[in-house]
Amino acid sequence: MVNSVSQSTPASSVAQTKDVKEAVPKPELNEARIRAQTNQQILQASLQVSISSGDKPMQLLFRTAIDKINEVLKPEFGDDAIKNALGQDNSPEGTAGRIVALSTGFYEAFAKQRPGQDPEKTAEEFTKVIRGGVERGFKEARDILKSLQVLDGTIASNIDKTYDLVQKGLDDFLASKKAKE
Numbered sequence: 001m002v003n004s005v006s007q008s009t010p011a012s013s014v015a016q017t018k019d020v021k022e023a024v025p026k027p028e029l030n031e032a033r034i035r036a037q038t039n040q041q042i043l044q045a046s047l048q049v050s051i052s053s054g055d056k057p058m059q060l061l062f063r064t065a066i067d068k069i070n071e072v073l074k075p076e077f078g079d080d081a082i083k084n085a086l087g088q089d090n091s092p093e094g095t096a097g098r099i100v101a102l103s104t105g106f107y108e109a110f111a112k113q114r115p116g117q118d119p120e121k122t123a124e125e126f127t128k129v130i131r132g133g134v135e136r137g138f139k140e141a142r143d144i145l146k147s148l149q150v151l152d153g154t155i156a157s158n159i160d161k162t163y164d165l166v167q168k169g170l171d172d173f174l175a176s177k178k179a180k181e
Contacts, residue, residue, distance in 0.1 A: 092158050096162045103130045107126055119180075
C-alpha cells in the first residue's frame with residue numbers, strides 16, 4: 001500500500017487558511033454580539049418591569065428619600081424621625097403655632113445683641129426680621145408646590161390660613177412685648 005501524500009502549493013495553502021479563518025468566528029465579534037444581546041435583554045426586562053410596576057419607581061424613590069432623611073435626622077431626633085413627626089398636628093393652626101414659637105424663641109438672643117436699645121424698637125425690629133423670613137419661606141414653599149402642580153384647593157387654602165395665623169401670632173407677640181415694656 002502506498003501512502004499518498006497530497007502536496008499543496010503555497011497558493012492553495014493560503015486559500016485553505018483563509019477559509020479556516022472565516023469559519024472560526026473572531027473573539028471580538030462574539031463578545032460584541034454577546035454584549036449587544038445582553039444589553040437588549042436588559043432593556044427588554046427593564047421595560048417589562050417598568051410597565052408592570054406602574055408607580056413602583058416613585059414608591060422606591062419616596063422610600064429611599066425617607067430612609068436617607070431618617071438616617072440624617074437620627075442623631076438629633078432618634079429612630080424614625082419622619083414617622084414620629086407625622087404624629088404632630090399639621091393643621092394650619094398647629095403649623096402656625098410651631099412657626100411662631102420657634103421663630104419668636106430667638107427674641108432674647110436678638111435683644112441681647114442690642115443692649116441699651118429701646119425695648120419697643122427691638123421688638124419691632126425683631127418682628128420685622130421674622131416677618132421677612134416668613135415671607136421668603138412661604139413664597140418658596142408656594143413656588144415649590146406650584147412647580148409640582150399641587151398648589152390648589154385645600155393645600156392652597158391651608159397655606160393661606162397658616163400664613164394668616166403666623167402673621168396674627170407675630171402681631172400678638174409684638175403686642176405682648178410692647179405691653180411689657
